Amino acid sequence: MLFARPHLLGLEGLTAEEIDFLLDSAESFKEVSEREIKKVPALRGRTVVNLFYEASTRTRTSFEIAAKRLSADTINLSASASSAAKGETLTDTARNLAAMRPDAIVVRHPSSGAPDLLARHVDCPIINAGDGAHEHPTQALLDLLTIRERKGRIAGLTVAIVGDVLHSRVARSNLFGLLTMGAKVRFVGPPTLVPPGFSELGAEIVWDLHEGLKDVDVVMMLRIQRERMNGRYFSSLDEYSRLYCLSADAVARARKDVIILHPGPMNRGVEISSTVADGPYSVIMDQVTNGVAVRMAVLYVLVGRRKAGAEQGEGAVPIALAEASPRRAATGE
Numbered sequence: 001m002l003f004a005r006p007h008l009l010g011l012e013g014l015t016a017e018e019i020d021f022l023l024d025s026a027e028s029f030k031e032v033s034e035r036e037i038k039k040v041p042a043l044r045g046r047t048v049v050n051l052f053y054e055a056s057t058r059t060r061t062s063f064e065i066a067a068k069r070l071s072a073d074t075i076n077l078s079a080s081a082s083s084a085a086k087g088e089t090l091t092d093t094a095r096n097l098a099a100m101r102p103d104a105i106v107v108r109h110p111s112s113g114a115p116d117l118l119a120r121h122v123d124c125p126i127i128n129a130g131d132g133a134h135e136h137p138t139q140a141l142l143d144l145l146t147i148r149e150r151k152g153r154i155a156g157l158t159v160a161i162v163g164d165v166l167h168s169r170v171a172r173s174n175l176f177g178l179l180t181m182g183a184k185v186r187f188v189g190p191p192t193l194v195p196p197g198f199s200e201l202g203a204e205i206v207w208d209l210h211e212g213l214k215d216v217d218v219v220m221m222l223r224i225q226r227e228r229m230n231g232r233y234f235s236s237l238d239e240y241s242r243l244y245c246l247s248a249d250a251v252a253r254a255r256k257d258v259i260i261l262h263p264g265p266m267n268r269g270v271e272i273s274s275t276v277a278d279g280p281y282s283v284i285m286d287q288v289t290n291g292v293a294v295r296m297a298v299l300y301v302l303v304g305r306r307k308a309g310a311e312q313g314e315g316a317v318p319i320a321l322a323e324a325s326p327r328r329a330a331t332g333e
């Protein structure tokens, strides 16, 4: 029993063994996406609801692709197309969806804590697809998988997370995941977006970009989240990009075999130059590819486990790794 939790709400508090299990499971599922027929029957007859209250390209699409590749049925609901637009509360929406007996609800919401709230009101697995500035656990898992693939390890690496750390759920989930897996984390950005208090979370704080990139193994760039800003954090975007845009010159401060990540969407010319985004150190498209495998693994581990338990008349009990093996699901053995 290596991942016995009923939901995936964040990486905070997960053990290294749980994270390793999810990454190993994702690795097993990668092969399915290379087949001519990209489908396995693992979640046939199961229903996954994607409930997105914020815009998304990568997360929403990859959750839907992941569910379909596992043969689950998928329903997509956005805030504007749901009765939230008529004033229905999130809890009422979730209760009504739950009454239709879905097998999992994937939720993205602008408010931190929304997935935790849902988890207390419905009896199916809730998967956090990004809540406010709190957590984005599947993004961090796909980042960890990409780093592990490219570097062969996570422990002992130094990772610079650069930019708007203050508003970033990606930065928080990665901080928890990276520290748990034995990496060192350096937050880099202006003091307004990387407050000194963040060092209490376990990260080193550096306010100068060139100093912050010195000898790092991995650079993770963050988008300026203007939609979450309710004040002035820098005098102009021009000034921000002059000081913090990742240029080829800045990359030269890092280790020779550095890799560059960005969760997307990218603001080219603001936090990252096109030369770097499309250059030889960039693994940004690997991240997107790995997003499907990670979401297949998370859906399989949370939903497939319930299925097996129900079929065995055991309720929602976790099943052993051998029974839940993603490799068996992927190969159809």
Ligand code: CP
Pocket: 055, 056, 057, 058, 059, 060, 130, 139, 263, 264, 265
């Ligand atoms: N990385 C990420 O969450 O991208 P989307 O907002 O497009 O889902």
